[in-house]
Amino acid sequence: MLNPSFWVELYEDSDKIIMTSDEIRQFNERNFKALPFLFDFKVLPRMVEGEEVLKWINGLSTVPASARYDESGNRYQQKDYDKLKENLNKGKIAESMNVAYGFTVKRTQMRTWPSFKKSFPDAASRRIDYFTETAVYAAEPVQIYHISADGHWYFARVYNYRGWIPAGDIALCPAEELEKYLNFSDFLVVKGPKIYIPESQDLRISGLQLDMGVKLRVLSESSEGYVVNFPVCDDNNGLRFVPITIPFSEDVSRGFPDYTVKNVLIQAFRFLGEPYGWGGMNNAGDCSSFIEDVYRSFGIILPRNSNQQEKLEGFVSFAGKGRMERLKILDSLKPGTPLYMPGHAMMYLGRFNGRYYIIHNVTTIYIKDADGALTPAELNQVSVTPLDIYNSEGNEYIMMLTKAVPVE
Incomplete structure (x- = not known):
């Protein structure tokens, strides 16, 4: 089960082309038009309304409602957030803003605030920095709207995310040069x-x-x-x-490999055992970036977050379905189909000996014994598991599924 060939051999059409390169291009174009969190760099605006930039910043750089702690274990106070707010440089947002362009010159990150300060859920934990938004990979085109007060951060956009990115990780260029390179x-x-x-x-x-x-x-x-x-x-x-x-x-x-079930599974299993990293922390990935990266290796553009990915065209809903109906839906899916439940993205593998299996980047799963007691299993990596596992509240994954998204 820990080898893609195991699942490939269970599916007779594994070498069939799912979409040609032209069909993938059309699929991407439809999603660029339909989904506001995707951006097509074939269209390069020269100006943007300052009101829009302010709305984007205000929607991202917000003070959390819950207690947060810094790298030293100190609880954030209002004065700490006020200092972060000062660096947003909102007073320099004009009525109309010139858009700048560039490329990332290394793997970098987008953050909630223009700062490397971290934000942890408790004084002892270091697993999740809530100021980390997403990793941004090398050689990625970037659209830049605004600069922080200290000059060290750009408020910018990549193809599927907006956030604060270190200015030193961006090489600036005219829009025409970026456009020429992308062709x-x-x-x-x-x-x-x-x-x-x-x-x-x-x-x-x-x-x-x-x-x-x-x-x-x-x-x-x-x-x-x-x-x-x-x-x-x-x-x-x-x-x-x-x-x-x-x-x-x-x-x-x-060039891109052929988009087939076999190749999707090969790509997915390349990640097997790779560590979990919230938002791309520690040069790693999380559940939704796992799905995104596998499909991007075929030229298929997906949104960044799981709740955005499940809005892709052609989704199948599990809403209102009982267990048997859910299993019928699973039986109808190709291996490699993305599956979603609240806060988590997975990839369907298939059925074996009456159980349904997934590969996903996951932190902790729970096993329920005959008496209903839950036992946690710390995984913190890309893993193959059955779908009849549980979350910390005792809810079975199968019954938590919201959507399947056949990418075709």
Whole structure:
């Protein structure tokens, strides 16, 4: 069960193309139009209303209702939030704002506030920093709206998220240059959970992490591998491209692999055992980024969060369904179909010996014994589990499912 071939052999159409490259492009375009949290970088506005920027910032950078604690275990006070608010620089938001553009030059992150200060749910816990919004991967186009008061942070947007991103991790460029670069057709895509750029005397690129789904323009091939363009910052934070060589391996592909059940499962199982990281903490991923990254490696663009992903076109609802109806829905799904329940995203694998199985990036599951007692199992990694497990409140996963989203 811990090998994709086990599940591939249970599904007879595993090599059938689900969507061609043209159909994937059309699928993405429909979702760009239908879902407000996705952004198509084929359209590059030069101006944005300041009122919109202010609304976005106010919707993100809010003081939490519950108690939070900093890195030293001290409880946040109102004066701490006031200091964070000052750096939002709202007074500099004009009626109309010029939009700037750039590329990320390394794996970085978007945060709730323009600050690296952390926010933990209790004084002792360090597992979840609630000021971490999402990881942003290398070579990602970025749309920039605003800068923090200290000048160290941009309020910016990537294709599926808005937030505060470190200014030093962005190489700035004219919209025309970004547009020209994005039109390349010969590219390398990362298929492994992560690979690393070989060590180099150029410290801007030496040993950088490249995550699944990262695309880089291919310049040529050498005896050592693919020569690709990689974005870096010049001395003024402007964009420059440098050639780097990515060795030939199964972890990279020239162009996207075929979108089939077999390949989806192969991609998903590449993550097996990878650690859980809330919002991309610790260079890891969480439940929804696991789904997002697998599909992005085929060129399929998904929203960032689980409650957004389940709004994709063609979803199947479990609402109001009894157990037997839910099992019938599961029986109708292809392996690799994303499944959702409140706060969690999973990938369906199939049925074996009367039980239904998923692969997901999960922290803790619970097993219920004959007497109804719950026993926690700390996983904190991408794992294969049955669907007849429970959450901490004793609710079975099968009965908590809200939607399945066949991506086709």
